[in-house]
Each structure stands twice: as structure tokens, then as C-alpha cells.
Amino acid sequence: MEVSRRTFIKTTLIGGAGVSVFGFSLAPVYAQTQGLKIARTTETRSTCPYCSVSCGVIIHTLGDKAKNAIPQVVHVEGDPDHPINRGTLCPKGASLEQDIVNDRRLLNPQVRRPGSDHWEDISWDVAVNEIAVWTKKTRDETFIDKDKSGYTVNRLETIGWIGGCTDTNELNFLAVKTMRSLGVCYFETQARV
Amino acid sequence: MTEWWDKQIQRADHLAPKANGSKELLEFYAQLLRAQKNIYEFLRGHKHWLPSGDLEHDLPVVVNALPGFLRVVESCGPASLAAEAADLSQADPQVLAERLMMYWGNASDIQFFEKAALQPYLRWVADSGARPVGREAAVGERFCPFCGGSPQVSFLQNKETTAESGNRDLICATCLSSWEFRRVVCANCGEERPAKLGYFHSPEFDHVRIEACDTCKHYIKGVDLTRAGFAAPIVDEIDAAPLDLWAREHGYAKIELNLVGV
Numbered sequence: 001m002e003v004s005r006r007t008f009i010k011t012t013l014i015g016g017a018g019v020s021v022f023g024f025s026l027a028p029v030y031a032q033t034q035g036l037k038i039a040r041t042t043e044t045r046s047t048c049p050y051c052s053v054s055c056g057v058i059i060h061t062l063g064d065k066a067k068n069a070i071p072q073v074v075h076v077e078g079d080p081d082h083p084i085n086r087g088t089l090c091p092k093g094a095s096l097e098q099d100i101v102n103d104r105r106l107l108n109p110q111v112r113r114p115g116s117d118h119w120e121d122i123s124w125d126v127a128v129n130e131i132a133v134w135t136k137k138t139r140d141e142t143f144i145d146k147d148k149s150g151y152t153v154n155r156l157e158t159i160g161w162i163g164g165c166t167d168t169n170e171l172n173f174l175a176v177k178t179m180r181s182l183g184v185c186y187f188e189t190q191a192r193v
Numbered sequence: 194m195t196e197w198w199d200k201q202i203q204r205a206d207h208l209a210p211k212a213n214g215s216k217e218l219l220e221f222y223a224q225l226l227r228a229q230k231n232i233y234e235f236l237r238g239h240k241h242w243l244p245s246g247d248l249e250h251d252l253p254v255v256v257n258a259l260p261g262f263l264r265v266v267e268s269c270g271p272a273s274l275a276a277e278a279a280d281l282s283q284a285d286p287q288v289l290a291e292r293l294m295m296y297w298g299n300a301s302d303i304q305f306f307e308k309a310a311l312q313p314y315l316r317w318v319a320d321s322g323a324r325p326v327g328r329e330a331a332v333g334e335r336f337c338p339f340c341g342g343s344p345q346v347s348f349l350q351n352k353e354t355t356a357e358s359g360n361r362d363l364i365c366a367t368c369l370s371s372w373e374f375r376r377v378v379c380a381n382c383g384e385e386r387p388a389k390l391g392y393f394h395s396p397e398f399d400h401v402r403i404e405a406c407d408t409c410k411h412y413i414k415g416v417d418l419t420r421a422g423f424a425a426p427i428v429d430e431i432d433a434a435p436l437d438l439w440a441r442e443h444g445y446a447k448i449e450l451n452l453v454g455v
Contacts, residue, residue, distance in 0.1 A: 021454030022305050023271035024218055026438065029455070032214030033435040033442075036395045043377045044387040058358070058376060065388075080352070080360040081375045087356030094357070 040064045042071070045079055048093045049165045052192035055093055056082025073100045099166065135159065139182060154183050161187035195237075197316075198230035204425035208432045215434040218453040221269050222431050225309060225452060228265040232258045233313035237320075244314065246323035248297045255293065255314050256286045262310060274305060281306065297328060300342060300367055302450040308367070309452055315340055315368035325368075335363075335380050342367025343449045344380050347404060348416040348426040359419040364426055366449040379406035380413045381448045393440070400424055401433040405445045412445040427451070 020026055041060050048055040056079030063071035076096040080087030089096075109127035110119040122130075142158040161179050163172060172189040179187045205223035212219050235258040236244065244251050266278035281289055289306075296307030318325060319339055330341020337344075345366035349359025362371045363380060378385050384406050392415075393403035400421035405412035414433060416426040430451060437447060437455045447455075 019271075020218075021303055021450055022452075023273035024221070024453055024455075025271075026434075026455070028216070029214035029218070029434045030438055032397075033438040036397055036435060036439055038393050038395050038439060041392045041394065042387050043390065043392060045377055060392075077358040078356055079376065080356060080358045086353050087351075087358035087360065088353055089357070 041074065045082075048089065048096060050090075050092050050096075051165070053084060055079075055085035055089060057089070057093065057096060073097060076100075135182070143183060155185050156183035157185060159184050159186075161189075163187075163189035163191065165190050167191070195230065195234060198226060198233060198313075201425050201428055202226045202230065204423075204428040205431075208428065212432055213435075215432050218431050218434055218455070219428070221271075222428065222453060224265050224269040226428075228262040229309065229313045231261050232310065233317055236314060236317045243321050244318045244323050245326065246318050247326040248311075248314075249294060249327060251314070252290050252293065255310070256290050258314075259289065259310055263306075266306070266309075277306070299329075302343075302366060303454075305452065305454070311367070312369055316370075319368060319370055334374065335383065337363075337365035337368060337370055338372050339370045340365060340368040344374075344413055345369075345449050345451060346414050346416060346426045346430040347374065347380060348418055348424075349376075350418045357419070359417060361415075363413075366451075369427070379409060379411070380404070381411040382406060382409035384408040393436070395436065395439075398433040398436060401429055401436065403436050403440050403445070405440060410445055411448050412440050413448050431455075 018026060039062060041062050044059045044061065046057050046059055048057050058077050058079050059073055060075035060077070061071040062074045063069050074097075076094075078085050078087040078089040078093070108121050109124060111122050111127070111130070112119045138158050139156055142156065144153055144155050144157065147153050159182065161175060161184055163175055167175070167189065169191070172191045175187070175189055202223060205219050205226055209216055209219035209223055236254065239254055242254055244254075248255070260282065263278045263282045267275045267282065269275075270278060292304070293307055293311060296304050296311065300308070302308065315325065325340045328341060330336070331343075332341065335344065336342065342365040344363035347361055347363050348371075349361055351357070352360045361374050361376045363374045364371045374380060377387060377390060379390060384390060386408075389407045391403075391405045391407060393405060400417045402415050402417070403412050404415045414430045414436060416424055416429050418424055418426075421429075431453055434453070434455045440447070
């Protein structure tokens with residue numbers, strides 16, 4: 001009788017213990033299996049956001065795919081299959097994990113008042129309100145509608161904008177629209193990837 | 194190339210005394226590796242002969258290399274393998290030759306004797322510059338480009354001197370050659386979606402992991418040589434046999450069984 005691989009394996013590995021396909025006792029192996037602490041990770045290929053080189057990275061995420069569990073990044077490494085960096089990363093890219101998981105990461109807005117020597121936590125509502133007030137006040141006082149030659153320029157030279165490398169396309173789009181509508185000339189989104 | 198066999202043997206000898214559940218498996222595998230090395234050396238040392246790559250043509254020499262291998266299995270193997278080895282030792286060499294030819298045409302990982310006997314032959318075919326002839330070899334990135342065999346184990350190894358990440362290679366179960374294979378891809382079905390690919394680790398086997406696919410429900414074990422550069426993937430894979438049972442309990446099937454049948 002022809003025995004398929006599937007049938008053969010099934011008949012020799014029933015219940016985890018038993019014997020291997022070639023007749024080895026698997027009882028001691030099974031006993032060790034019971035004590036294993038198994039963790040599942042996922043590897044996701046992505047692109048380093050820091051500069052325009054666009055190195056490939058692999059992000060290792062810990063999590064068993066349980067419904068209410070939040071996956072946690074546990075490691076970031078260069079993607080060895082990526083044609084640009086072939087597994088290598090610069091020191092900044094190599095620290096990418098700390099950009100994601102970092103207990104020193106700011107979770108609330110902070111402000112350093114004029115004359116103060118320290119930063120203080122403020123609420124999101126206060127931060128948004130203060131930004132709006134100061135932006136309007138600064139723009140009202142310093143907006144330039146015509147230059148010395150009388151040409152219409154509609155520019156605001158007293159406010160600048162610096163974006164971050166991890167800002168999303170959507171945030172950068174809104175930033176450009178907002179800054180352009182205010183007349184801001186000095187802005188940089190760092191959207192290079 | 195004999196150094197390659199020596200490295201595997203030394204690794205098996207090193208791991209066996211310290212092994213927990215897989216001690217018996219490693220002790221047998223160490224003896225099997227010695228027998229395979231003897232086959233390889235017999236073929237390599239055969240005067241005025243080089244393998245053609247056509248097993249049918251090379252069979253008379255190959256079969257002559259096997260009595261010592263059968264004796265080792267008979268003396269060290271589990272009861273079922275030992276009995277079969279004894280039968281084959283007594284049988285007409287033509288019986289063994291026919292079994293080898295059947296495996297050559299249609300390889301299966303549940304054919305212990307054929308797989309174990311032909312691994313050193315195919316290694317010598319590769320080392321001597323020949324190529325397998327007369328096999329209907331599967332083609333595709335997940336099959337060995339030399340002989341068309343399925344992958345036994347994967348391993349990560351630094352190939353760029355400045356890289357910390359490991360490139361992934363697969364080791365062929367049929368000829369023990371290795372070939373480059375992409376990371377984050379199932380070695381069985383080619384699945385690339387990260388959510389479908391699970392990597393299972395255990396602190397007990399720090400440098401070995403299960404690389405499983407939820408699409409085809411198959412897995413392969415991966416040995417990370419960037420963590421343990423002295424490891425020998427095909428040996429460490431056997432040492433980590435408890436991970437195989439865990440994977441099976443969780444519904445995954447191994448792409449290719451190893452020579453201890455797990």
C-alpha cells in the first residue's frame with residue numbers, strides 16, 4: 001500500500017509525544033516542549049524615515065495577535081535584501097527603535113516662558129490656544145503685503161516651521177497648506193523619502 | 194569539504210551531552226554524520242572516478258559506499274531503522290539501488306536511507322563540479338538551484354561586513370547546498386504579508402526560531418548565526434526538536450523532515 005507523507009507523519013506523531021517518523025522516542029523532547037516559553041514576533045519591512053537615502057529596515061513586533069493586545073516594537077534592523085543599504089544602517093537609523101519605544105519621549109506639549117529657565121507641561125488645549133493667539137498676534141503685527149518697490153509679496157518672515165522626519169505625508173500636506181496660507185516663507189517639512 | 198562534515202560532527206558531539214530532550218536524537222545524528230562523511234570520503238577517494246551526476250550511471254560506486262553506513266544505522270538507530278538496515282545489508286544490492294533510483298526520481302523526506310545515503314553523494318557531485326542529471330527537479334526560488342530539493346533549515350548570516358543584520362539562506366535537504374533567500378517570505382508558499390508570517394522564539398533556544406506561515410500552515414526552523422556564529426544549522430535544528438513539537442501542536446507542518454524524523 002502506498003503511504004502518503006501526510007498519513008505517515010500523522011500516524012507517528014499523534015498527540016505530540018509518541019515516536020518520530022523514523023522511530024525515535026519523542027517523550028523526552030515532548031517533556032521539554034511543555035516548559036518552553038514561546039513568544040511570537042512579526043517582521044515588517046519598512047523604510048527608515050530619517051533621510052533621503054531611504055534605507056530598508058525590518059521592524060520586529062512582539063505580540064500574539066490577540067484582539068486586545070497592542071503589538072510592541074522590540075527590534076529594528078537593516079533589511080539585508082534592500083538594494084540601497086543591504087542590511088546596514090547609520091548610527092541614527094540603528095537607533096530607530098528608540099524613536100518608537102522610549103520612556104523619555106514627550107507625551108504632552110511643553111513651553112518655556114520668556115525669562116524662564118525650565119520647560120513646563122501644559123495641556124493640549126492651552127497649547128493650541130496659545131499657538132493660535134501668538135500666531136495671529138505675530139502675523140497681524142509683522143505681515144508684509146508689499147515690498148520696498150511696491151510689489152505685492154504677502155509674506156510673513158517672523159514665523160518659521162520645522163517638520164520632523166517621522167511626520168506623515170498627511171501632516172506634511174496640511175503643514176504646507178497652512179504655512180502657505182499664512183504667508184510663511186521659512187518652512188521645512190523634511191519630506192525627503 | 195571534509196572540513197564541512199567535521200564541523201557538523203563536532204557540533205553534534207558538543208551539543209549532545211548538554212542536550213535535554215533531544216540528547217538521543219543528537220547522539221544518533223553524530224554517528225550518522227560520521228557515516229555520511231565516510232561515504233563522502235569513499236566517493237572522493239575512489240580512483241579514476243568522478244561522479245557524472247547521473248545516479249543511474251554512478252550507482253555501482255555509490256552502492257559500494259553504503260555497507261558501513263548501514264552498519265552504523267543498524268547499531269545506533271532506533272529499532273525500526275536498525276531492522277530495516279539489517280534487511281538492506283542482507284539484501285541484494287540491486288534492492289538498494291532500485292530504492293535510490295526511486296528517490297532520485299521523486300524525493301521524499303520519509304525515505305530515511307535514500308536521503309541519508311544520497312546527501313554525501315550529491316555533495317560530492319557539487320564539489321566536483323558536476324550537476325545532477327535525470328532528476329525532475331522543481332524550479333523556483335524556494336527550491337535548491339542545484340538539485341531542486343526542498344529547504345531543510347534556514348539560517349541568518351552577515352554577508353556585508355558593516356551590517357548587523359543577517360542575510361537569509363536556505364539549506365537544501367537533498368544535497369545540503371545553501372542558497373540565498375529573502376527575509377520575510379514563506380519558504381514554502383512565498384507569502385510576503387507580515388501579518389501572515391509568525392516568528393516563534395523561546396529563551397531556551399536563543400538562536401533558533403520557528404518561521405511559520407499562517408497561509409499555508411507550514412514552517413521551517415531558522416538558525417541565527419549572527420547570534421551564535423559557531424552553530425551548525427542542520428545540527429542545531431535537531432537540537433531544537435522541542436520547537437518542532439510545539440509547532441505541530443499549534444497546527445503547523447514542517448516543510449521537510451530532518452534525518453531523525455522530526
